[in-house]
Amino acid sequence: MLVRLVSFVIVGLTCSGLALATGTVSLTLTSPSAGQTVPPGSTVNWTIQVTVSTGDNYGLALIACDLVQDLNNPALFDIPPGDAASIPAIMSGFNRPAGISNPGENGAPSGYIGVQRGTAGQKNLIQIGGGQNTFGQAGSVIGTDPIVESGIGQSGPQAILSGSFVAPSVEGTYTFRLENAVANVLTSVGTPPQMSQVSQATVDLSGAVLTFTVGQEVCIGDMNGDGTISFGDINAFVVYQVNFAAWQSTYPGCNPKNGDINCDDVYPAFSDINPFALLMQQTPKPCPNPCP
């Protein structure tokens, strides 16, 4: 708190009274699963981060955004709220009771982690985030902390919230994105009881899209789906080449891409035979074995 107060006073001394132009707030939706193929039932983790432009404002004052699933996704589900424990300490001033956020639901103390809205079975996560008390006085119920934290989001991406959900059982490509984002930024920072000024920021959502594929993992050369590349794959590879339908019925959980040994996206193809022979010389080899 002391460090925070000192930094606040410094900013207050240097910035109070200035009126700056509106800044730009960039939101990203990141995940280790982004661009990957994940098996059904696995956990997909996500994180929302914010970056605030510098030189035209003094940092984030409020952020709100929705995490929504594309209606064309192969399967829809209720996105669970984010993990309250993931809220960084520096963002506590945006979360009730210190800050201002929506009321919590289903026992959660705050709606900062998003509230579920929409048709049952395909609910999205609405109005993730919150705002600082910029009024210079403590609120009686929420917004109890009138000390403004400046510079948030201006020294690199600042995590807002993280969460996770279970990858659906239906295979295919899934897309999630942030929508309806609103952000205010500080245009002056006042010392309580002086208020701080805010302005609506331009929000950039170009990096707020998460796409991943649910399906069997690609393991080039694993033709019998046992999780390893070995001589046991030779017979299966022969069936794959001469009777693809029979191979599919024999190894239903095995990704057909596994036979695209030369990774030219053409399969089954005789052009994969020689590369397969070369691959067999390197066995045994564990999965995963993605294309280079």
Next chain:
Amino acid sequence: MKLRAVAAAGLLLALVAPTALLARQSILFNGSLEFGPGPISEDPHVPAGWVRFGPTVERSDEANLVPSGEGHALKAFSSDPQVGAYQDVPVLPGDYVYISASLYTRSTDKLSGDAQAWIILEFYKANNQQAGFYPVAVLNASSPADTWIFASVGPIAAPAQTAYARMTCVWTWNGSAGGSAYWDDCRLTVNGGPNELLNGDFETAGLSEQSPFGIDDWIGFNDQEQSDDFAKDGIYSVKLGTTSAYSGLFQNMTVLNAGDHVYLKAWAWIPSSDPLTENSRAGIKLEFSPNGVVPPPEENLAFNANQPKNTWVQVALNTTVPPGITVARVVCIFGGNPQTTGEVHFDAAWAERGSQPGVNQLLNASFETGPGGANGITNWTEFGSDTATTRKSCFAVPAYQGVCTAKSTGPSFTGIYQEVAVTPGETLFIRAYLYTPSSNPLTGTGAAGVKVEWRYGNVPENIDIGGATNTIYASSPKNTWIPLYIDYTMPSGSNAIGRFVNIIEKGLATSGRVYFDACEAVILNKFNGADADADDDEDLLDFAQFQRAYSGSGGPQRWNGIVFDSDGDNDVDMVDFNYFAPRMTGP
């Protein structure tokens, strides 16, 4: 000086602001006029690639030739003698040029009178001198409705010296006409090649210099555009000019019900560099429209130049009151045009409800009472123009009843009307006696008769400019933001859609501009809390606006602050926050 102006404005607002009411809902979007593509933006009513002539031609989604395009055609309808659009294509002398299109008229707005719809192939030399003209009239009043009719011209060899060919779609009339025509799948080919026209299916919208859709959530009309010349809030305002009788910007808001206390506010700026002049004025209006679709009017214009002179002729209309309608506007109407001369007299008007047989619902039905002159017949309202009038006339012709009549004359529509209460489903019989004297008989194609227009009786009268708090004039201060407001409570039994209008009335002025910005419209007694985005909740998005509108105790109140000013003291401060915070419902 600036501080004094601010202080004065604050004092004024303190004097005029509504009394404290705790519950507020904002019903206006983009009131600061910041968002939108700006003046030169896409206008869905403008067909890209085509040159339009006449005021009543537009890209329309009311008709479409399937499968050409996705849902638009070119529409032209009654106004000037010729309205339409054309497109030029370079050709060489001797090239064989062929044009084709499909044309359509709707049964609900069918071509009538001498209206015709054409396609025309023309050839022009490089000096724009016409070298060939090949018109084909495709539709007229006798054409079948709701049917696309194909038409073509050519192939025709381009004459010597031809530089370009022109395909024109045109609606014409020579005196008395109505209805609309549509063109779709227009084609112009050269020597049997591909279609050379751009946007022949009218699916692509074009740009307009002052797009009515340049500011999000608002619709502009006539001389208006988003401007960064001046701004009360943000960096944009709307700039209105005087190239038309009226120009402005409006937004349809929400349904307003009886008892709703509505407060509209905006700030206006008159630049000293181009101020309001003469009797021009500007301001904000609150208009109302029915919360439902009004049925079309019905009329019987049977009285024309063929009627006997010096004889009273009854013209009648028998109808049934449509569902939901509680007011009928009974009209004695004269439809003059430039080819019309003479006068028509009305007398002994009658409107009889099926629920009250034998009772005339009209007051002053034989026009005996009233001072005369403009709008001078008691209980009746006159409409028309400076040259087309309907006025009290006594002893000029032998009246059908009493000694006075209502005399109509002029080159355009005029008449008088009176509203009567009706009940949905009952019959309504309307009649009047009409007369034209041999000394000044009705001639030409003009006609007269009776008409009924339907109204939802629960729609209040508009709050027009001219009031003390919502209007500025040529004498108003220059180069300062002037607060304007309307404080209105919906009357008992009312139910209507409210419309916020920023408007400039040209009057006799030939120049002058007005800027409007920081518009707000709030229902002061609706919603338990502060709903700034009219979605019936109080959530984080409302707080985002609260945070921006926060002024601290003593103000001055910022744009969008009214909805949060729970104690009505013209600021947004901690009192308002402590009212707001416990009422957050979430989305």
